[in-house]
Amino acid sequence: MSSQVEHTDVGAYALGLLEAGDRRAFEAHLRGCGFCQAELREMGSMAEALSGLDPAEAEPPGEPAAPPAPVIDMVRRRRAADRRRRRVAYAAGAAAAAALVAVGVGVGTALGGDGGKPQQPPAQAIVGERHQAADARTGASGTVGLVDKKWGTQVSFELTGVKGPLKCHLEAVSKSGARSVVGGWRVPEPGYGVPGSPKPLDMQGATELSRGEITSFQVVVDGGGTLLTIPV
Structure with missing residues (x-):
C-alpha cells in the first residue's frame, strides 16, 4: 500500500497487519474517508461479537471440534489476492489505453485536418x-x-x-x-x-x-x- 491507500486495507489495519509506513498512510486516509470509518466500526462490532463465542458451540454434536480458523493468515491471503487482481486490472487498462491511442492516431490520419473533436471521459456515475x-x-x-x-x-x-x-x-x-x-x-x-x-x-x-x-x-x-x- 506504499504507493496508494486502498479501501480494502481496512481489515489489515484492524488486525494490525500493516507495516509502519502503510499504517501511517492509511490513518491519514482514514481521517477523510467516511466509508472506511464506517467499515472499521463494523469490524470492531464484529470482533466484540466473536470474542464471546465458544468454539465448541459452533461444532455439530458428535463430531470432533475443528481447529479455529486462521483469521490472520486468511486476511493476509485476501490482501495478496486483492493486490494480484489490481495488478491484472492495471495491466489490462494500460493495454486498452495503448490500443485506444493507436486507434485514435489512425482515425486522425484518415480524417485529416482537425481529425475530429477529442472525446471526454464519461463522468462518474451518480447512483441512487x-x-x-x-x-x-x-x-x-x-x-x-x-x-x-x-x-x-x-x-x-x-x-x-x-x-x-x-x-x-x-x-x-x-x-x-x-x-x-x-x-x-x-x-x-x-x-x-x-x-x-x-x-x-x-x-x-x-x-x-x-x-x-x-x-x-x-x-x-x-x-x-x-x-x-x-x-x-
Missing part, C-alpha cells in the same frame, strides 16, 4: 436517490446520489461552477443539526466546471448518518463560508 441544487450567489451547482446502507449512507457527488484555489469539504446535515463530513478536496486553478476547466468534480464518500436522518448536504469552504446547500 438523486438531488440537485444551484446557488446563484456563488455560481456553484451540484448533484448528490444517496444509497441507504446498514452502516449509514453511501454518497456520490458532482460539483460544478467552483473557481480555485480553494479547499472544501462536503457535510451531511441531520434533522437534529448534527454534521458529518463526507469528504474533502482541493479546488485548483481555474476550478471545476468553469471556463477553461469544464470538467466537474466527481467524488464518492459515505456518512454514518442514515438516509432518514439527513436533511441536506452543504459544500463548505475550509476556514468559513458555504458554497452550496442541497436539500434532500
Whole structure:
C-alpha cells in the first residue's frame, strides 16, 4: 500500500497487519474517508461479537471440534489476492489505453485536418436517490446520489461552477443539526466546471448518518463560508 491507500486495507489495519509506513498512510486516509470509518466500526462490532463465542458451540454434536480458523493468515491471503487482481486490472487498462491511442492516431490520419473533436471521459456515475441544487450567489451547482446502507449512507457527488484555489469539504446535515463530513478536496486553478476547466468534480464518500436522518448536504469552504446547500 506504499504507493496508494486502498479501501480494502481496512481489515489489515484492524488486525494490525500493516507495516509502519502503510499504517501511517492509511490513518491519514482514514481521517477523510467516511466509508472506511464506517467499515472499521463494523469490524470492531464484529470482533466484540466473536470474542464471546465458544468454539465448541459452533461444532455439530458428535463430531470432533475443528481447529479455529486462521483469521490472520486468511486476511493476509485476501490482501495478496486483492493486490494480484489490481495488478491484472492495471495491466489490462494500460493495454486498452495503448490500443485506444493507436486507434485514435489512425482515425486522425484518415480524417485529416482537425481529425475530429477529442472525446471526454464519461463522468462518474451518480447512483441512487438523486438531488440537485444551484446557488446563484456563488455560481456553484451540484448533484448528490444517496444509497441507504446498514452502516449509514453511501454518497456520490458532482460539483460544478467552483473557481480555485480553494479547499472544501462536503457535510451531511441531520434533522437534529448534527454534521458529518463526507469528504474533502482541493479546488485548483481555474476550478471545476468553469471556463477553461469544464470538467466537474466527481467524488464518492459515505456518512454514518442514515438516509432518514439527513436533511441536506452543504459544500463548505475550509476556514468559513458555504458554497452550496442541497436539500434532500
